[in-house]
Amino acid sequence: MKRANAVMFSLLIVLLSIAGCISGEDFDSSSIDQQILDLEEQQELMNDALNEQLLFNAQIQQALADMNTSNSEDYLNLLETIIGIQTNVSSSQAMISSLVIELENLNSSNEDLLTQLNQTQSYLVSLEYDLNITIAELIDEIDWANHTVNWAYMDLNFVDLTSADLKGANLSYANLGSAQMNLVNLTGAKLNYAKLPGVNLYFADISNADLSSAVLGNADLTNAVLVEANLTDVKMTNADLTNADLYGAILTNAQLDGVTWSNTICPDGTNSNDNGNTCVNNL
Numbered sequence: 001m002k003r004a005n006a007v008m009f010s011l012l013i014v015l016l017s018i019a020g021c022i023s024g025e026d027f028d029s030s031s032i033d034q035q036i037l038d039l040e041e042q043q044e045l046m047n048d049a050l051n052e053q054l055l056f057n058a059q060i061q062q063a064l065a066d067m068n069t070s071n072s073e074d075y076l077n078l079l080e081t082i083i084g085i086q087t088n089v090s091s092s093q094a095m096i097s098s099l100v101i102e103l104e105n106l107n108s109s110n111e112d113l114l115t116q117l118n119q120t121q122s123y124l125v126s127l128e129y130d131l132n133i134t135i136a137e138l139i140d141e142i143d144w145a146n147h148t149v150n151w152a153y154m155d156l157n158f159v160d161l162t163s164a165d166l167k168g169a170n171l172s173y174a175n176l177g178s179a180q181m182n183l184v185n186l187t188g189a190k191l192n193y194a195k196l197p198g199v200n201l202y203f204a205d206i207s208n209a210d211l212s213s214a215v216l217g218n219a220d221l222t223n224a225v226l227v228e229a230n231l232t233d234v235k236m237t238n239a240d241l242t243n244a245d246l247y248g249a250i251l252t253n254a255q256l257d258g259v260t261w262s263n264t265i266c267p268d269g270t271n272s273n274d275n276g277n278t279c280v281n282n283l
Contacts, residue, residue, distance in 0.1 A: 152190075182220075192230075241272075241279075251283045 152172045160180040168188045178198040185205050192212045202222040212232040219239045228248040238258040245265040261272035266279035275282050 246279065254283075256280055 150170045151174050152170045153174060155175045156179060157175050157177045158179060161184055162180050163183040165185045166189055167185050169186070170190045171194050172190045173193045175195045176199055177195055180200050181204055182200045182202045183204065186209050187205050187207045189209045191214050192210045194214045196214060196216050196219055198218045200220045201224050202220050204224045206229050207225050207227040208229060210230045211234050212230050213234065215235045216239050217235055217237045221239055221241050221244050223243045226244060226246045226249050230250050231254050232250055232252045233254065235255045236259055237255055240260040241264045242260055242262040243264065246267050247265050247269055249267045251267060261278045264272040264279055266272055266275065266282035268282045270282050272279050
């Protein structure tokens with residue numbers, strides 16, 4: 001922003017200089033040439049800053065991908081190993097069962113062998129049961145790894161998180177100003193005190209999320225789902241809630257000046273179109 005102001009200020013100086021030179025008798029173009037050079041240098045600085053921001057966005061995107069991949073791959077590899085063991089146990093159990101049947105059919109006198117096979121079979125049944133529990137727990141761990149991201153206090157200004165799966169993520173106090181978060185899954189996420197001015201959240205699922213004391217001024221929440229979200233003390237000035245669903249949401253002490261209410265489902269379940277194009281009286 002400082003560089004942009006500097007460019008505008010320099011441009012104003014150039015225009016004033018031109019106006020002064022035209023109105024006077026003498027016209028010295030050397031100062032204008034120098035100011036043009038200065039403007040070109042400042043433009044290069046602005047381009048460098050933009051490239052740095054784009055690089056940062058790319059790094060954040062890669063970090064998200066790496067995080068989800070690294071967390072889940074280890075669990076998936078372990079899960080595959082356990083499933084392989086489970087398959088071998090099932091095969092062994094089937095083989096022992098057939099041997100037991102054959103021995104019984106033959107009326108074998110080898111009672112020790114029969115007893116040992118029965119014990120082995122019982123052990124395998126117990127082992128298979130334990131493996132099933134382990135697999136269920138691993139699946140829960142994989143889901144947790146994919147859905148839990150801790151980005152509290154991080155600076156994610158202008159980052160592109162379109163369609164990202166951030167269910168249950170911790171984004172408390174994070175700076176997400178002007179971020180692209182349309183179609184993002186933020187169900188159950190922690191966004192308390194997060195800064196989201198001008199953020200694009202259209203078609204985002206923010207159900208049951210904690211947005212208490214968050215800043216959402218000028219945010220685009222078109223078609224967003226905010227069912228039972230905690231919006232206590234949220235600053236939502238000039239936000240667009242067209243077609244949004246706020247059923248059951250908590251908006252205690254929310255700042256709602258200039259909010260666009262159009263076909264919005266209010267917290268009490270009514271439609272803003274039936275309430276004078278607003279939900280301020282139906283919270």
